[in-house]
Amino acid sequence: MARLCGTKLSKDSRKMQEKTGQFGFTFSGPRKYTRLSPAFVARVPQDDLTSAKNVVVEESALTSDTVYDKDSVEPRLAINIKSPCPVPEAGIQRCREVMESGRMFRYGGLTPGANNPDQTVDDVSLVEKSFADVTGHKYCVALNSCGSAIFLAVFAVLKKEHERLSKIPGPTKILTNAFTFAAVPSAIVHAGCEPEYVNCTDQFVIDVEDFERKAKESGAKIAIVSHMRGRLCDMSGVAEVCKKYDITLIEDCAHSLGCDWKGVKSGSSEHGTVAACFSAQSNKLINSGEGGFLVTDDEEVAVRAILCAGSYEYLYKSHLAAPENYELFEKLKFETPNYSLRMHQITAAIIEPQLPLLEDRYKKHRYNYAIADRRLCELEGIRLPGTLDGATGVGDSLQFNLKNRNWDEAHAFCKECAKRGVPMEIFGAADNARNFKTWQFALPPSDCEPSYKHIEYAADLRLPLHLTESDVHTICDVIEFSLKVTS
Numbered sequence: 001m002a003r004l005c006g007t008k009l010s011k012d013s014r015k016m017q018e019k020t021g022q023f024g025f026t027f028s029g030p031r032k033y034t035r036l037s038p039a040f041v042a043r044v045p046q047d048d049l050t051s052a053k054n055v056v057v058e059e060s061a062l063t064s065d066t067v068y069d070k071d072s073v074e075p076r077l078a079i080n081i082k083s084p085c086p087v088p089e090a091g092i093q094r095c096r097e098v099m100e101s102g103r104m105f106r107y108g109g110l111t112p113g114a115n116n117p118d119q120t121v122d123d124v125s126l127v128e129k130s131f132a133d134v135t136g137h138k139y140c141v142a143l144n145s146c147g148s149a150i151f152l153a154v155f156a157v158l159k160k161e162h163e164r165l166s167k168i169p170g171p172t173k174i175l176t177n178a179f180t181f182a183a184v185p186s187a188i189v190h191a192g193c194e195p196e197y198v199n200c201t202d203q204f205v206i207d208v209e210d211f212e213r214k215a216k217e218s219g220a221k222i223a224i225v226s227h228m229r230g231r232l233c234d235m236s237g238v239a240e241v242c243k244k245y246d247i248t249l250i251e252d253c254a255h256s257l258g259c260d261w262k263g264v265k266s267g268s269s270e271h272g273t274v275a276a277c278f279s280a281q282s283n284k285l286i287n288s289g290e291g292g293f294l295v296t297d298d299e300e301v302a303v304r305a306i307l308c309a310g311s312y313e314y315l316y317k318s319h320l321a322a323p324e325n326y327e328l329f330e331k332l333k334f335e336t337p338n339y340s341l342r343m344h345q346i347t348a349a350i351i352e353p354q355l356p357l358l359e360d361r362y363k364k365h366r367y368n369y370a371i372a373d374r375r376l377c378e379l380e381g382i383r384l385p386g387t388l389d390g391a392t393g394v395g396d397s398l399q400f401n402l403k404n405r406n407w408d409e410a411h412a413f414c415k416e417c418a419k420r421g422v423p424m425e426i427f428g429a430a431d432n433a434r435n436f437k438t439w440q441f442a443l444p445p446s447d448c449e450p451s452y453k454h455i456e457y458a459a460d461l462r463l464p465l466h467l468t469e470s471d472v473h474t475i476c477d478v479i480e481f482s483l484k485v486t487s
């Protein structure tokens with residue numbers, strides 16, 4: 001466990017800090033708080049995060065200097081936190097090969113088959129196989145986005161469970177988070193269903209009590225639980241409610257690659273989840289600009305999703321992470337529409353070399369997050385939500401609530417941060433796509449004021465992979481400074 005510099009923590013902060021395992025670090029040390037300094041930063045090797053974890057910093061080595069931009073007496077971040085992660089060289093090379101071959105169609109195939117050199121294997125099938133290994137699922141369907149994956153998961157469940165669902169009068173309702181991204185209710189209405197919104201807690205995760213209440217009241221038989229910003233809810237509680245009310249569970253894991261609940265990976269069928277949906281959009285842990293995956297252990301859901309994504313005639317035979325039940329493909333293929341939601345070969349070429357890098361990416365994010373968390377929980381004007389005992393995050397973004405501010409004051413704070421190179425958004429802003437009040441297309445909830453209270457002044461900050469430890473400190477300095485000058 002890392003032992004970073006100590007601090008005089010508030011009671012709440014200390015409780016939070018003492019929670020071990022959450023991000024893989026604990027913090028303890030001398031009583032007196034000393035701001036982490038360039039001396040500290042210099043002592044932590046950036047290229048060896050394993051040894052970084054074991055660094056012990058003596059208080060005497062710390063100074064009160066802050067890590068400011070060299071041209072400014074006030075904190076200012078000199079790099080762009082909105083820049084996405086670049087594609088590894090191997091991915092760039094592979095894109096060139098694919099483009100030179102002209103075989104960009106998902107079923108184009110470029111790599112010679114292992115058993116028959118006359119046959120080829122496409123990059124999308126290869127990445128499906130690799131991604132299924134990452135999440136621990138039997139089957140994987142690569143798609144053009146996570147939104148498509150959620151839509152296809154709902155579509156497949158509606159078809160598979162048609163008989164029992166058709167006995168329920170009225171529109172098909174789907175339980176989901178009131179606090180999530182607009183793509184989730186959009187996928188629900190795309191599938192011809194109605195969202196039944198569930199409140200979040202002050203940790204921004206689904207409130208299991210409200211989940212049960214809404215399950216009972218609405219009679220919904222499908223749920224999409226969305227792990228916004230990689231914050232895992234009480235998955236044991238969710239699984240219990242789903243079992244009790246015979247609800248089919250889909251997980252939106254757009255942000256939760258690498259996260260787990262009590263050691264069980266997010267999206268795993270161990271919680272009864274029938275399909276889990278992941279994103280490779282630029283701000284996620286894998287960046288292909290656009291892209292998504294549906295993973296499942298359910299044979300029929302996999303077959304239906306593959307067909308519906310755009311596998312026609314006998315193309316399903318080239319999949320490497322699909323059921324080998326060709327009879328089922330043949331039985332269902334003519335009744336299944338082709339929505340053309342396939343992943344592009346270039347997207348797969350971009351993703352494949354990123355998968356072996358994931359463990360290092362998690363490690364670096366967790367390390368940086370732990371530092372930011374540790375610094376920010378000191379500040380008076382904000383409240384960090386913490387995470388549930390049992391949830392392990394990755395920490396590629398950070399959220400906190402601004403205390404005792406009205407909208408003008410919150411705006412002034414954000415403006416000051418942005419001016420100093422640390423742009424962030426407020427979830428409750430009138431134009432934020434995570435503010436459910438903006439979802440006029442999807443029956444925005446009228447009974448989710450408790451959720452709104454939690455997100456109204458919640459700031460959302462990216463912590464991209466390219467941040468150095470010194471950058472993380474500068475971000476914290478900017479937040480501290482901006483809180484002061486706008487209070």
Ligand SMILES: Cc1ncc(COP(=O)(O)O)c(C=O)c1O
Pocket residue numbers: 144145146147148180181183184226227228229252254255278279280281291292
């Ligand atoms: C919580 C959540 N779910 C789903 C999605 C949809 O992902 P995609 O952009 O890959 O469709 C997003 C997008 O960022 C998201 O934030």
